[in-house]
Amino acid sequence: MKPPPPPLVDAHLDLAHNALEAGFDLTLPLEELRRRYPQGDVPTVTLPALVEAGAALVFATLFASPYHPEHNPEGYTTPDEAHAQALRQLELYRRWHEEGRVRLITTRAELDGHLKAWEGDGVPGLLILMEGADPIRTPDELGFWADAGVRLVGPAWGGTRYAGGSWFGTGGLTELGRELMAALQDEPRVALDASHLSEPSFWEALELYDGPLLASHSNPRRFVDHERHLSEAMISALGERGGVIGTVFYNAFLVAGWQRGDARPGLEAALRHMAHVAELIGWEHVGIGSDFDGGFGARELPEPLDQPADLRRLEEALPAGVFPGVLGGHWLAWLRRWLP
Numbered sequence: 522m523k524p525p526p527p528p529l530v531d532a533h534l535d536l537a538h539n540a541l542e543a544g545f546d547l548t549l550p551l552e553e554l555r556r557r558y559p560q561g562d563v564p565t566v567t568l569p570a571l572v573e574a575g576a577a578l579v580f581a582t583l584f585a586s587p588y589h590p591e592h593n594p595e596g597y598t599t600p601d602e603a604h605a606q607a608l609r610q611l612e613l614y615r616r617w618h619e620e621g622r623v624r625l626i627t628t629r630a631e632l633d634g635h636l637k638a639w640e641g642d643g644v645p646g647l648l649i650l651m652e653g654a655d656p657i658r659t660p661d662e663l664g665f666w667a668d669a670g671v672r673l674v675g676p677a678w679g680g681t682r683y684a685g686g687s688w689f690g691t692g693g694l695t696e697l698g699r700e701l702m703a704a705l706q707d708e709p710r711v712a713l714d715a716s717h718l719s720e721p722s723f724w725e726a727l728e729l730y731d732g733p734l735l736a737s738h739s740n741p742r743r744f745v746d747h748e749r750h751l752s753e754a755m756i757s758a759l760g761e762r763g764g765v766i767g768t769v770f771y772n773a774f775l776v777a778g779w780q781r782g783d784a785r786p787g788l789e790a791a792l793r794h795m796a797h798v799a800e801l802i803g804w805e806h807v808g809i810g811s812d813f814d815g816g817f818g819a820r821e822l823p824e825p826l827d828q829p830a831d832l833r834r835l836e837e838a839l840p841a842g843v844f845p846g847v848l849g850g851h852w853l854a855w856l857r858r859w860l861p
């Protein structure tokens with residue numbers, strides 16, 4: 522029997538959002554889903570594709586999408602609507618768990634048991650990440666979501682009721698946001714995801730909260746100067762606090778000014794982001810948060826990435842010895858330090 526491949530951990534996929542809002546049947550093989558979907562290359566992830574990739578663990582989001590008159594007329598406009606969207610997504614993850622398609626992970630013991638089982642059956646584990654905290658109707662509801670299995674919370678996406686974010690309003694934490702930080706501080710089962718926090722929110726959050734910290738899907742601002750990305754000081758702070766940063770493989774986040782239709786860059790475009798973070802805070806803080814299914818298609822990923830299995834091509838490109846850690850080992854070590 523050949524040894525299992527090193528586990529892939531992807532710290533950011535919007536699986537339930539894609540299934541429920543985009544209507545993708547993620548239980549299909551990827552080729553089949555692409556045949557059914559007229560735009561062809563947009564689905565880049567399905568559950569069978571994750572099995573094929575050797576994805577041991579995915580941070581799977583509850584992503585309630587806010588109303589926007591052009592981009593999202595169906596989005597939420599109230600905390601109750603955001604709450605309901607996130608619950609529907611959670612229900613889907615639970616159904617997949619019951620059907621044996623995934624294993625939901627909420628504790629260190631479950632993680633260890635899962636990884637042993639994964640070596641035999643390849644079933645991906647899911648750790649639930651709330652991206653944008655509006656589904657938490659009030660900060661005292663954090664415990665409800667922790668009971669429900671949420672282990673990671675990112676207060677912002679665009680600006681939310683809690684925090685300035687990457688788009689549509691970029692202030693600092695709101696009064697409610699400061700209360701949420703206090704609630705997170707008192708809730709050891711949930712870590713803070715700094716991705717999408719505006720820079721003022723980021724620094725305020727770190728003042729108020731000293732628990733486990735990550736940036737599930739963020740690249741350095743060094744090569745693409747936009748508030749969505751991390752400044753050198755933010756990267757250093759994440760490193761000092763023991764955080765791991767998931768690299769996003771989206772061309773517009775890798776190459777300044779890149780637009781759909783431009784030639785696809787090669788993997789080196791992603792590697793320079795990883796190497797820059799490593800230079801600042803060390804390779805042990807570098808992981809993957811691919812965001813492959815963040816609404817763009819394979820043509821918007823660097824060559825030769827077309828689906829999750831291709832992330833293993835990083836082995837040819839990374840410095841010797843760091844591949845297993847970057848592929849998943851660093852996230853697993855981080856989780857083992859704090860998961861309940």
Ligand SMILES: [Zn+2]
Nearest residue numbers: 652717738815
């Ligand atoms: Zn995101």
